[in-house]
Structures are given as C-alpha cells and as structure tokens.
Amino acid sequence: MINGRFATAIHILTLLAREEGDVASSYIAGSININPVLVRKEISVLRDAGFVATQEGKNGGSRLAVRPSKIRLSDLYKIIYREGLFTHSKNMPNQHCAVGRRIGTIMDNLNVEAEQALLKRLHAISIQDLLDKV
C-alpha cells in the first residue's frame, strides 16, 4: 500500500523541504509519530538515492540535497518499492490446470500495466507540489 514507507518518505522530504538547517531524526520522528530508527533507516535509502545529505555527530541531521521540484513521487516509488508494489503470492498455482499454469504470467503483466499507470501519475507530482499545499 501507498502508506507505510512511502508515506514516511514523503513526510520526511516535505519536512526537510521546509526547514533550513540539519534536522534531527528524532524531530522528524516526532512529526510523523513513529520511531526515530525507522526514520533513520528511511533516510539512509533517500540518501543512497541522492535526495538527502546527512551530517553525523552533534548538531547533526539531514537536509535536502536537491531542490524539492526535482524529487518526483515516481522516483520515490521506484526507490521504495524496488521489488514491485504488486508482488507475487508465493503459493505456486497448480501447474496441471490451464488457468493455474498461465495465471502467473497474466498477473505479472497486469502488475506491470498497473504500475505504469500509477507511475505515470506520480511522475507529475513533486515534493515541491506537496510543499505548496502545506
């Protein structure tokens, strides 16, 4: 679902987009109302993607590394749902049944279609757009 990590990432980035200096993970966690460790983990993903920069040590924290208008939600989606939002069931369908044999491929194609539709829409929305709504 689009919540969970995706919502967390959006919240983090929108918050950072509004703040001047380095923002501590505990502060961000206080705004989202989740555990600071989860924030740090998500930030490490965002950092790997080049969206944020982090300063360790006292008075440290994170800040945006690019302009908010450069962060599209489609990028975020791809980073976070690397393995596809619409994942496989791990129960192997019955291969002796014609439908069971084909359903895997059918669902795969469907997932691709669905994700493409989603990404196309998310591509048009940036963190700046969300920021404008705050």
Add this chain to the structure above:
Amino acid sequence: MINGRFATAIHILTLLAREEGDVASSYIAGSININPVLVRKEISVLRDAGFVATQEGKNGGSRLAVRPSKIRLSDLYKIIYREGLFTHSKNMPNQHCAVGRRIGTIMDNLNVEAEQALLKRLHAISIQDLLDKV
C-alpha cells in the same frame, strides 16, 4: 498489494469463465493452491456483487452469472478494496507541526489520484481479456 485477494478473485473468475457447469470451491482452491474456505469467502463477495451464482448442496458449486466481458478489473478492484488500497497509517501525526497537520489530507488526495490512475487502466481490462490469454 494487487495480489492476495485481488489475484484470488481474478483466478476464480477466469477459471469459472472456462468451465461449463458448477465448480466446487475445493477444485478452485486446488488450482490456486490456497485454502477452500478462502475461496468460498471470496466467492461470497463476488456473489454479492452479482458476478457469480452458487448452487449449494451435493454437486453444487459456482458459475459466472454474467459474461466475462462484463466483468472489468476496475469493478473487482472496487469490490475488494472498498476501503482503499492505499489506506491510512493509524499513527496520528504531530498536529503541532505544520507538515504533520497537513500530511493526512495530502496523502488522502494522493491516494485518490493514484487510485484513479489505477482504476482508469483496470477499467480497460475484462475477465474475457484475461481468458483470451489462457
């Protein structure tokens, strides 16, 4: 995610679309490789929606109640994800923070946008279309 119940429903309907008479839940469960009770539960939802008809008792089972071309995946999606695929986190964000105060509405809007994009695509695909691929 699009799997789980959604994939189950699609599998059930595609199977029923290929079969002549009433199909038992245990047979369907054997094709999907899940528990028959889950199949019966999902069928009860599909029945409430008017897509399938069920015959109880010996030699009973389910069959399609409408033509496969009349069942669009967008309909299925709506039936199954009544409360929205992209649901809320139940942690209330910090209302003393400007971002925390607005993020709920922002995510709600985003979810609507995302679902609309998804539904638009799913609207163009029917069970008949999937059947043609089997």
Add this chain to the structure above:
DNA sequence: TGTTCTGTAATAAAAATAATTACAGAATGA
C-alpha cells in the same frame, strides 16, 4: 437418508510491519 456440497464462525499459524533496545562511531565545543 447418507453423501457432498456451501456458509460462516472461531481459532491458530505465519508473514509482514513497526517498535524498541543497544551500542559503536562521528562531530562539536567547553
């Protein structure tokens, strides 16, 4: 009237998410 289906409730097991604890290392500055 026994057999074989369904419907559904209740419970248990498994998987996915989120929270917490713990601690080493980095930067700061008194």
Add this chain to the structure above:
DNA sequence: TCATTCTGTAATTATTTTTATTACAGAACA
C-alpha cells in the same frame, strides 16, 4: 581532552495483517 549529542545499524520483540485450519449447521441430490 572528553562529555554531549547526533547518526548507523544490528538484534530483538511486539503488533498487525494475512492466510490457514477446524468445526459444524444447512442445502440439495440420488
């Protein structure tokens, strides 16, 4: 220098969600 306050990350626990199982009443049929 060294106490303080940050981060990063591993390990564990707790919670929630999803799936599976068990159980049994009722329907239809031969």
